[in-house]
Amino acid sequence: MIVNDDMRFNFNDLxxxxxxxxxxxxxxxxxxxxxxxxxxxxxxxxxxxxLGIRLIHRTSRSFVLTDVGRDFYDHARAAVIEAEAAEGVVQRRQAEPQGLVRITASVPVAQFHLADRLPVLARAYPKLDLQLHITDRFVDLVREGFDIAVRSHFAPLPDSDLVQRRMTVERITLVASPEYLANRGMPEHPDDIVGHDGLLTGPASKTWRLTHKDGREVQVTPASRLVADESMVLLKAAAAGLGIACLPEAMSAPLVGAGELAAVLPDWSAGSVTSTILTPHRRSELPAVRTVIDFLVGG
Known part of the structure; x- marks a missing residue:
């Protein structure tokens, strides 16, 4: 609304x-x-x-601005442009995600899925305040005040009140160092694994269930060389030449690309691991939280 002492008119009329x-x-x-x-x-x-003045001379056949109408149009057009620009500023500010988003993830997820991506997200949305809490324990998102949890799992997650979005699904592949393979030989068939040293995730995981890309399945049991329930330890042990490890592709890919690890039986995999984003229902609709989820899923 524009007000000037004794006159008042609606901006929409402009x-x-x-x-x-x-x-x-x-x-x-x-x-x-x-x-x-x-x-x-x-x-x-x-x-x-x-306004108390004629702006347009109009008949059934003509539409002509008066002299004052032309002057008024110039100012009215400038006012409309400025108003639209002001509205655009508000809309962009409302559309730009901002505020605190608290994320929790395990050590491997943080290292291999979030460490490179969160800085890209932070640069793209500078008004986001990202906080990452890294822990391998189960976190109660609602009670502890987290917006997002990223969890990796081999079996489907149990039903819950949390919203689930799948982030990645990756094969678990066999890898070993070139030095180890040069000394012990490259396995040509899963049966050959029996004669090799295995880097295992636990005492109860001595047997590996391998699946060929054509669907065939076999079970093999390597010799236990090292047992650790932390994937980074197994990765480093494999790179150090201690034996063959089953690791998610995202974890081993950088070292394979650098030549520090080599793929073993590349047509076979030891299953897959899924990384899922979980968030409480109420928080999942917040613009800032939605932006983080969409970025991680789309990345």
Missing amino acids: HIFVQAVENGGFAVAARQLGIPKSTISKRVAELEAD
Whole structure:
């Protein structure tokens, strides 16, 4: 609303007037705005009445601005442009995700899925305040006030009140160092694993269930060389030449690419691991939380 002492008129009338002038008449402006022609005519007439001056000479065949109408149009158009720009600033600010997002993840997930991606996210959305809490224990998101948990799992997660979004599914593959393979030989078939040293995740995981890309399955039991329930330890042990390890591809890929590890039986895998994003229902609809989830899922 524009107020100037003894006159008052609706800003929408300015917009309608500018549209009428720029479209060369009420009929075209009406189609452009999606409102009746009679409404255009009425609003312009009320604007003229509020101003106490004729802005347009109009007949059934002509539409011509008066001298003062031309001057008024120049200022009205500038006002409309400024108003649209001001509205755009507000809309962009509302659309830009901002605020605190608390994330919890295990050590391997943080190292191999989040460490490289969260800085990219933070640069893209500078008003996001990202906090990452790294722990391998089970975290109660609601009670402990977290917005997002990223969990890796081999079996489907149990049903819960949390919203689930799958982030990644990756094969678990066999890897060993080139030095180890040069000394002990490259296995050509899963049966050959029996004669090799295995880097195991636990005493109860001595047998590996391997699946070929054509669906065939076999079980093999390597010699136990090292047991550790932490994947980074197994990765380092494999790179050090201690034996063959079953590791998620995202974890071993950098060392395979650098030549520090080599794929063993590449047509076979030891299952897969899924990383899932979980968030409480109420928090999942917050713009900042949605932005983080969409980024991680899409990345």
